[in-house]
Amino acid sequence: MNPPPAPLLVLTAVVSVQVGSAVARTLFEDLGAAGMTLLRLAIAAVILGAVFRPRIRGWHAAAWRAAALLGAVMAGMNLLFYLALRTVPLGVGVTVEFLGPLLLALAQTRRLIDLCCALLAGGGVALLGLAPGVTAPVGGLLLAFAAGLCWAGYILASAHLGTQVPGTGGLAVAVGVAALLVLPFGAHGASAVLDRPSLLVGATVVALLSSVLSYGLEINALRRMPTRVFGVLMSLEPAAAAVAGLIVLHQRLGAREIAALLLVSLASLCVTLTRRDPVTPIAPG
Numbered sequence: 296m297n298p299p300p301a302p303l304l305v306l307t308a309v310v311s312v313q314v315g316s317a318v319a320r321t322l323f324e325d326l327g328a329a330g331m332t333l334l335r336l337a338i339a340a341v342i343l344g345a346v347f348r349p350r351i352r353g354w355h356a357a358a359w360r361a362a363a364l365l366g367a368v369m370a371g372m373n374l375l376f377y378l379a380l381r382t383v384p385l386g387v388g389v390t391v392e393f394l395g396p397l398l399l400a401l402a403q404t405r406r407l408i409d410l411c412c413a414l415l416a417g418g419g420v421a422l423l424g425l426a427p428g429v430t431a432p433v434g435g436l437l438l439a440f441a442a443g444l445c446w447a448g449y450i451l452a453s454a455h456l457g458t459q460v461p462g463t464g465g466l467a468v469a470v471g472v473a474a475l476l477v478l479p480f481g482a483h484g485a486s487a488v489l490d491r492p493s494l495l496v497g498a499t500v501v502a503l504l505s506s507v508l509s510y511g512l513e514i515n516a517l518r519r520m521p522t523r524v525f526g527v528l529m530s531l532e533p534a535a536a537a538v539a540g541l542i543v544l545h546q547r548l549g550a551r552e553i554a555a556l557l558l559v560s561l562a563s564l565c566v567t568l569t570r571r572d573p574v575t576p577i578a579p580g
Contacts, residue, residue, distance in 0.1 A: 315506075358459040361459040415561055
């Protein structure tokens with residue numbers, strides 16, 4: 296039996312991440328954004344640790360520092376993004392967050408086409424946060440942008456960890472570090488599972504969709520497809536988020552938000568197609 300086509304794996308991962316974020320948003324009233332973040336990371340760390348079984352006994356100091364750095368940016372990426380989702384629609388939040396890896400890609404080149412891409416993305420931001428009559432709270436947009444900067448840091452830190460630790464075991468350790476860092480912020484909200492253990496079911500679904508399943512699909516896809524194609528498919532993240540927000544959360548985006556989404560996605564697509572050595576934005580928050 297032939298394995299599924301690599302592009303199908305990536306598209307499934309994109310849908311999985313965004314559906315997971317939408318499900319997470321439904322649990323905010325019971326667990327809080329920080330509590331949901333803690334449970335997602337903690338459950339994902341346990342599952343990834345059981346699957347990958349990292350051999351940490353032979354790790355040197357540089358490997359531990361690399362895992363700690365990745366865990367720190369991962370904690371910020373997830374926590375800030377979920378905090379943003381308290382006030383902004385999922386499609387808008389992912390659109391703004393996507394600016395992080397986009398800016399990273401733009402910063403690594405010096406071409407006229409990149410300036411045009413930056414202007415496209417800037418136009419999308421202007422539609423969301425600078426135009427008169429804006430509906431998305433500026434505070435939520437800033438949180439999403441900060442999460443995007445952490446996403447850019449995640450790309451760099453994950454690449455660095457890959458040079459220090461072979462295989463995928465380092466990811467499980469990094470997710471565990473991220474859970475520990477979020478613990479002071481999310482412990483109170485996550486404690487709701489003590490009174491309502493059924494909340495663990497939803498939290499586990501989020502961890503599986505947004506962390507475990509999506510990462511596994513992406514890793515398998517990247518073994519069989521160019522990173523350029525992978526980056527093109529990942530440009531669908533904002534659109535997938537908008538659809539997930541509509542179906543799961545009944546969040547309808549107006550013409551302004553849809554136009555912003557299209558501009559940012561187009562800018563990302565343009566950068567990916569024209570780069571010789573594209574930065575691949577994997578595993579979003």
